[in-house]
Amino acid sequence: MPVNNEQLVGEIKRLKQEREALILSHYYQLSEVQDIADFIGDSLELSRRAASTPAKVLVFCGVHFMAETAAILSPGKIVLIPDLEAGCPLAAMVTAPDVQEMKKRLPGAAVICYVNTTAAVKAESDVVCTSANAAQVVKSLPPGQKVLFVPDKNLGYHAARQNPDREFVFWEGYCHVHDRISAEDIITARQANPAAMVVAHPECRPEVVDLADETASTSGILRYARENPARDFIIVTEQGLLHQLRKENPGKSFNLASPALVCPEMKKITLEKVLRCLVTLGPRVEVPSPVRERAVRAVERMLNIS
Numbered sequence: 001m002p003v004n005n006e007q008l009v010g011e012i013k014r015l016k017q018e019r020e021a022l023i024l025s026h027y028y029q030l031s032e033v034q035d036i037a038d039f040i041g042d043s044l045e046l047s048r049r050a051a052s053t054p055a056k057v058l059v060f061c062g063v064h065f066m067a068e069t070a071a072i073l074s075p076g077k078i079v080l081i082p083d084l085e086a087g088c089p090l091a092a093m094v095t096a097p098d099v100q101e102m103k104k105r106l107p108g109a110a111v112i113c114y115v116n117t118t119a120a121v122k123a124e125s126d127v128v129c130t131s132a133n134a135a136q137v138v139k140s141l142p143p144g145q146k147v148l149f150v151p152d153k154n155l156g157y158h159a160a161r162q163n164p165d166r167e168f169v170f171w172e173g174y175c176h177v178h179d180r181i182s183a184e185d186i187i188t189a190r191q192a193n194p195a196a197m198v199v200a201h202p203e204c205r206p207e208v209v210d211l212a213d214e215t216a217s218t219s220g221i222l223r224y225a226r227e228n229p230a231r232d233f234i235i236v237t238e239q240g241l242l243h244q245l246r247k248e249n250p251g252k253s254f255n256l257a258s259p260a261l262v263c264p265e266m267k268k269i270t271l272e273k274v275l276r277c278l279v280t281l282g283p284r285v286e287v288p289s290p291v292r293e294r295a296v297r298a299v300e301r302m303l304n305i306s
Ligand code: SF4
Pocket: 028, 063, 087, 088, 089, 090, 091, 116, 175, 176, 177, 178, 238, 263, 264, 265, 266
Protein backbone atom coordinates (compact mmCIF):
# COMPACT_ATOMS: atom_id res chain seq x y z
CA MET A 1 0.00 0.00 0.00
CA PRO A 2 1.43 3.45 -0.93
CA VAL A 3 2.53 5.41 2.13
CA ASN A 4 2.40 9.05 1.02
CA ASN A 5 0.08 11.19 -1.12
CA GLU A 6 2.46 11.22 -4.09
CA GLN A 7 2.56 7.42 -4.18
CA LEU A 8 -1.19 7.21 -3.66
CA VAL A 9 -1.86 9.60 -6.55
CA GLY A 10 0.53 7.66 -8.79
CA GLU A 11 -1.18 4.37 -7.96
CA ILE A 12 -4.66 5.86 -8.43
CA LYS A 13 -3.68 7.17 -11.88
CA ARG A 14 -2.20 3.82 -12.89
CA LEU A 15 -5.21 1.80 -11.75
CA LYS A 16 -7.66 4.31 -13.19
CA GLN A 17 -6.15 3.70 -16.64
CA GLU A 18 -6.11 -0.05 -16.14
CA ARG A 19 -9.79 -0.03 -15.11
CA GLU A 20 -10.70 2.54 -17.80
CA ALA A 21 -12.41 4.46 -15.04
CA LEU A 22 -13.46 8.11 -14.75
CA ILE A 23 -13.11 9.88 -11.41
CA LEU A 24 -15.80 12.46 -10.66
CA SER A 25 -15.55 14.84 -7.70
CA HIS A 26 -17.99 17.26 -6.11
CA TYR A 27 -16.74 20.76 -5.23
CA TYR A 28 -17.13 19.99 -1.50
CA GLN A 29 -14.55 17.19 -1.53
CA LEU A 30 -11.11 17.42 0.09
CA SER A 31 -8.66 19.41 -2.08
CA GLU A 32 -6.46 16.38 -2.78
CA VAL A 33 -9.48 14.39 -3.95
CA GLN A 34 -10.60 17.24 -6.26
CA ASP A 35 -7.08 17.33 -7.68
CA ILE A 36 -7.10 13.68 -8.83
CA ALA A 37 -10.54 13.95 -10.46
CA ASP A 38 -11.09 13.91 -14.21
CA PHE A 39 -14.07 16.17 -13.75
CA ILE A 40 -15.20 18.41 -10.88
CA GLY A 41 -18.69 19.82 -10.68
CA ASP A 42 -21.97 20.20 -8.84
CA SER A 43 -24.30 17.23 -8.55
CA LEU A 44 -26.11 17.94 -11.82
CA GLU A 45 -22.96 18.57 -13.87
CA LEU A 46 -21.44 15.37 -12.48
CA SER A 47 -24.49 13.27 -13.34
CA ARG A 48 -24.58 14.69 -16.85
CA ARG A 49 -20.91 13.87 -17.29
CA ALA A 50 -21.50 10.38 -15.87
CA ALA A 51 -24.23 9.77 -18.44
CA SER A 52 -22.26 11.10 -21.42
CA THR A 53 -18.86 9.51 -20.82
CA PRO A 54 -17.93 6.31 -22.68
CA ALA A 55 -16.12 5.12 -19.48
CA LYS A 56 -17.73 2.01 -18.05
CA VAL A 57 -16.47 2.52 -14.48
CA LEU A 58 -17.29 5.71 -12.58
CA VAL A 59 -15.70 6.57 -9.24
CA PHE A 60 -18.04 9.08 -7.65
CA CYS A 61 -16.33 11.20 -4.98
CA GLY A 62 -19.31 12.71 -3.21
CA VAL A 63 -22.21 11.59 -1.03
CA HIS A 64 -24.49 8.63 -1.71
CA PHE A 65 -27.42 10.39 -3.44
CA MET A 66 -24.99 11.83 -6.02
CA ALA A 67 -23.66 8.41 -6.95
CA GLU A 68 -27.25 7.15 -7.05
CA THR A 69 -28.23 9.94 -9.46
CA ALA A 70 -25.32 8.95 -11.68
CA ALA A 71 -26.52 5.31 -11.53
CA ILE A 72 -30.06 6.44 -12.45
CA LEU A 73 -28.74 8.19 -15.57
CA SER A 74 -26.10 5.61 -16.46
CA PRO A 75 -27.60 2.11 -16.46
CA GLY A 76 -25.03 -0.48 -17.44
CA LYS A 77 -22.11 1.42 -15.91
CA ILE A 78 -20.35 0.43 -12.71
CA VAL A 79 -20.80 3.30 -10.24
CA LEU A 80 -18.41 3.18 -7.29
CA ILE A 81 -18.42 5.33 -4.17
CA PRO A 82 -15.18 5.27 -2.14
CA ASP A 83 -17.11 5.27 1.16
CA LEU A 84 -20.62 3.82 1.30
CA GLU A 85 -21.16 5.62 4.62
CA ALA A 86 -20.84 9.08 3.03
CA GLY A 87 -24.47 10.15 3.10
CA CYS A 88 -26.30 13.46 3.00
CA PRO A 89 -28.29 14.13 6.20
CA LEU A 90 -30.61 16.42 4.21
CA ALA A 91 -31.46 13.59 1.79
CA ALA A 92 -32.26 11.37 4.80
CA MET A 93 -34.88 13.84 6.05
CA VAL A 94 -37.60 12.67 3.64
CA THR A 95 -38.54 9.12 2.64
CA ALA A 96 -40.64 7.66 -0.19
CA PRO A 97 -43.51 6.80 2.26
CA ASP A 98 -43.40 10.45 3.50
CA VAL A 99 -43.93 11.67 -0.07
CA GLN A 100 -46.67 9.09 -0.73
CA GLU A 101 -48.50 10.29 2.38
CA MET A 102 -48.17 13.97 1.37
CA LYS A 103 -49.49 13.20 -2.13
CA LYS A 104 -52.64 11.74 -0.56
CA ARG A 105 -53.06 14.91 1.50
CA LEU A 106 -52.38 17.23 -1.45
CA PRO A 107 -54.12 15.70 -4.49
CA GLY A 108 -53.15 17.47 -7.72
CA ALA A 109 -50.02 19.07 -6.29
CA ALA A 110 -46.80 18.69 -8.28
CA VAL A 111 -43.97 17.15 -6.28
CA ILE A 112 -40.62 18.87 -6.88
CA CYS A 113 -37.73 17.14 -5.19
CA TYR A 114 -34.28 18.59 -4.74
CA VAL A 115 -31.58 16.40 -6.26
CA ASN A 116 -30.42 15.83 -2.65
CA THR A 117 -32.88 12.94 -2.22
CA THR A 118 -32.79 9.16 -2.48
CA ALA A 119 -33.67 7.41 -5.74
CA ALA A 120 -36.86 6.15 -4.03
CA VAL A 121 -37.97 9.75 -3.31
CA LYS A 122 -37.14 10.79 -6.88
CA ALA A 123 -39.32 7.88 -8.08
CA GLU A 124 -42.28 9.39 -6.14
CA SER A 125 -41.68 12.89 -7.55
CA ASP A 126 -42.86 14.65 -10.70
CA VAL A 127 -39.65 16.51 -11.35
CA VAL A 128 -36.21 16.95 -9.80
CA CYS A 129 -34.48 20.31 -9.34
CA THR A 130 -31.04 21.52 -8.28
CA SER A 131 -30.00 24.64 -6.42
CA ALA A 132 -29.19 26.17 -9.82
CA ASN A 133 -32.59 25.67 -11.45
CA ALA A 134 -35.26 25.35 -8.70
CA ALA A 135 -37.13 28.56 -9.65
CA GLN A 136 -37.00 27.65 -13.34
CA VAL A 137 -38.40 24.16 -12.64
CA VAL A 138 -41.32 25.72 -10.70
CA LYS A 139 -42.00 28.09 -13.64
CA SER A 140 -42.22 25.11 -16.01
CA LEU A 141 -45.31 23.75 -14.22
CA PRO A 142 -48.83 24.59 -15.45
CA PRO A 143 -50.10 27.92 -14.04
CA GLY A 144 -51.96 27.56 -10.76
CA GLN A 145 -50.62 24.11 -9.91
CA LYS A 146 -49.77 23.77 -6.23
CA VAL A 147 -46.19 22.70 -5.40
CA LEU A 148 -44.99 20.27 -2.75
CA PHE A 149 -41.29 21.04 -2.37
CA VAL A 150 -39.06 18.43 -0.69
CA PRO A 151 -36.87 18.24 1.34
CA ASP A 152 -34.96 21.56 1.68
CA LYS A 153 -37.26 24.29 3.01
CA ASN A 154 -34.65 27.03 2.48
CA LEU A 155 -34.19 26.22 -1.21
CA GLY A 156 -38.00 25.97 -1.42
CA TYR A 157 -38.38 29.49 0.03
CA HIS A 158 -35.81 30.76 -2.45
CA ALA A 159 -37.74 29.25 -5.40
CA ALA A 160 -41.04 30.53 -3.97
CA ARG A 161 -39.78 34.11 -3.77
CA GLN A 162 -39.16 34.00 -7.51
CA ASN A 163 -42.63 32.50 -8.09
CA PRO A 164 -44.86 34.66 -5.86
CA ASP A 165 -48.06 33.71 -7.73
CA ARG A 166 -47.64 30.01 -6.83
CA GLU A 167 -48.93 28.12 -3.77
CA PHE A 168 -46.24 26.04 -2.01
CA VAL A 169 -46.12 23.41 0.70
CA PHE A 170 -42.60 22.97 2.09
CA TRP A 171 -41.11 19.90 3.70
CA GLU A 172 -39.27 20.87 6.90
CA GLY A 173 -35.82 19.62 5.83
CA TYR A 174 -32.58 21.55 5.84
CA CYS A 175 -28.85 21.15 5.29
CA HIS A 176 -27.30 21.37 8.74
CA VAL A 177 -24.13 22.91 7.29
CA HIS A 178 -25.82 25.87 5.55
CA ASP A 179 -28.73 26.24 7.96
CA ARG A 180 -26.44 26.77 10.97
CA ILE A 181 -25.23 30.11 9.51
CA SER A 182 -27.06 33.04 11.10
CA ALA A 183 -27.62 36.65 10.09
CA GLU A 184 -25.20 37.60 12.89
CA ASP A 185 -22.47 35.49 11.24
CA ILE A 186 -22.87 37.51 8.02
CA ILE A 187 -22.93 40.85 9.86
CA THR A 188 -19.75 39.90 11.73
CA ALA A 189 -18.00 38.72 8.54
CA ARG A 190 -18.95 41.95 6.74
CA GLN A 191 -17.68 44.09 9.62
CA ALA A 192 -14.32 42.31 9.41
CA ASN A 193 -14.14 42.82 5.63
CA PRO A 194 -16.48 45.64 4.52
CA ALA A 195 -15.22 45.73 0.90
CA ALA A 196 -15.95 42.03 0.27
CA MET A 197 -18.87 40.72 -1.78
CA VAL A 198 -20.98 38.18 0.13
CA VAL A 199 -22.14 35.18 -1.93
CA ALA A 200 -24.53 32.68 -0.33
CA HIS A 201 -25.85 29.28 -1.37
CA PRO A 202 -29.68 29.02 -1.47
CA GLU A 203 -29.60 26.26 1.18
CA CYS A 204 -28.93 29.12 3.64
CA ARG A 205 -31.75 30.61 5.69
CA PRO A 206 -33.77 33.44 4.07
CA GLU A 207 -32.39 36.05 6.50
CA VAL A 208 -28.86 35.07 5.43
CA VAL A 209 -29.79 35.20 1.73
CA ASP A 210 -31.26 38.68 2.34
CA LEU A 211 -27.90 39.93 3.60
CA ALA A 212 -25.89 38.52 0.67
CA ASP A 213 -24.90 40.45 -2.47
CA GLU A 214 -25.63 37.34 -4.52
CA THR A 215 -27.28 33.95 -4.01
CA ALA A 216 -26.09 31.15 -6.26
CA SER A 217 -25.46 27.41 -6.56
CA THR A 218 -21.87 26.16 -6.32
CA SER A 219 -21.31 26.53 -10.08
CA GLY A 220 -23.09 29.92 -9.90
CA ILE A 221 -20.73 31.07 -7.12
CA LEU A 222 -17.73 30.11 -9.28
CA ARG A 223 -19.19 32.05 -12.22
CA TYR A 224 -19.94 35.10 -10.03
CA ALA A 225 -16.40 35.15 -8.61
CA ARG A 226 -14.92 34.88 -12.11
CA GLU A 227 -17.03 37.66 -13.60
CA ASN A 228 -17.25 40.12 -10.67
CA PRO A 229 -14.46 42.73 -10.63
CA ALA A 230 -14.31 42.72 -6.78
CA ARG A 231 -11.11 41.37 -5.20
CA ASP A 232 -12.56 40.09 -1.91
CA PHE A 233 -15.36 37.59 -1.40
CA ILE A 234 -17.07 36.13 1.66
CA ILE A 235 -18.34 32.68 0.72
CA VAL A 236 -21.38 31.18 2.42
CA THR A 237 -21.22 27.56 1.33
CA GLU A 238 -19.20 24.47 2.15
CA GLN A 239 -15.45 24.99 2.62
CA GLY A 240 -14.42 22.66 -0.27
CA LEU A 241 -15.51 25.22 -2.88
CA LEU A 242 -12.67 27.54 -1.77
CA HIS A 243 -10.17 25.22 -3.48
CA GLN A 244 -11.58 25.80 -6.99
CA LEU A 245 -12.33 29.48 -6.28
CA ARG A 246 -8.68 30.10 -5.35
CA LYS A 247 -7.32 28.00 -8.23
CA GLU A 248 -9.45 29.82 -10.79
CA ASN A 249 -8.91 33.33 -9.36
CA PRO A 250 -5.31 33.61 -8.12
CA GLY A 251 -5.50 37.41 -7.70
CA LYS A 252 -8.65 37.36 -5.57
CA SER A 253 -9.26 36.60 -1.90
CA PHE A 254 -11.92 34.16 -0.65
CA ASN A 255 -12.91 33.61 2.98
CA LEU A 256 -15.67 31.57 4.57
CA ALA A 257 -18.42 33.44 6.42
CA SER A 258 -17.92 30.95 9.27
CA PRO A 259 -15.50 28.11 10.05
CA ALA A 260 -18.62 25.98 10.69
CA LEU A 261 -19.19 25.62 6.93
CA VAL A 262 -17.73 22.11 6.74
CA CYS A 263 -19.68 18.97 5.79
CA PRO A 264 -18.15 15.95 7.57
CA GLU A 265 -19.95 13.57 5.18
CA MET A 266 -18.21 15.08 2.14
CA LYS A 267 -14.86 14.79 3.90
CA LYS A 268 -15.24 11.02 4.41
CA ILE A 269 -13.81 10.41 0.93
CA THR A 270 -10.00 10.15 1.06
CA LEU A 271 -7.30 9.24 -1.45
CA GLU A 272 -6.82 5.89 0.35
CA LYS A 273 -10.51 5.07 -0.13
CA VAL A 274 -10.42 6.12 -3.80
CA LEU A 275 -7.50 3.75 -4.36
CA ARG A 276 -9.18 0.92 -2.45
CA CYS A 277 -12.34 1.17 -4.53
CA LEU A 278 -10.33 1.06 -7.76
CA VAL A 279 -8.58 -2.08 -6.47
CA THR A 280 -11.75 -3.88 -5.34
CA LEU A 281 -14.27 -2.29 -7.77
CA GLY A 282 -16.49 -1.71 -4.77
CA PRO A 283 -18.52 -0.53 -2.99
CA ARG A 284 -20.98 -0.15 -5.84
CA VAL A 285 -24.10 1.98 -5.94
CA GLU A 286 -26.99 0.33 -7.75
CA VAL A 287 -30.60 1.38 -8.16
CA PRO A 288 -33.16 -1.43 -8.64
CA SER A 289 -34.81 -1.24 -12.11
CA PRO A 290 -38.41 -0.50 -10.98
CA VAL A 291 -37.18 2.47 -8.90
CA ARG A 292 -34.74 3.62 -11.57
CA GLU A 293 -37.37 3.59 -14.31
CA ARG A 294 -39.63 5.92 -12.29
CA ALA A 295 -36.84 8.11 -10.93
CA VAL A 296 -35.26 8.67 -14.35
CA ARG A 297 -38.50 10.27 -15.60
CA ALA A 298 -38.30 12.96 -12.91
CA VAL A 299 -34.59 13.57 -13.56
CA GLU A 300 -35.01 13.70 -17.36
CA ARG A 301 -37.95 16.08 -17.03
CA MET A 302 -35.59 18.48 -15.26
CA LEU A 303 -32.84 17.96 -17.85
CA ASN A 304 -35.31 18.89 -20.60
CA ILE A 305 -36.13 22.16 -18.80
CA SER A 306 -32.64 23.46 -18.07
S1 SF4 B 1 -23.33 20.05 2.57
FE1 SF4 B 1 -25.43 19.75 3.29
S2 SF4 B 1 -26.59 19.16 1.47
FE2 SF4 B 1 -24.39 18.86 0.99
S3 SF4 B 1 -23.97 16.72 1.54
FE3 SF4 B 1 -23.47 17.94 3.37
S4 SF4 B 1 -25.39 17.89 4.54
FE4 SF4 B 1 -25.93 17.25 2.48
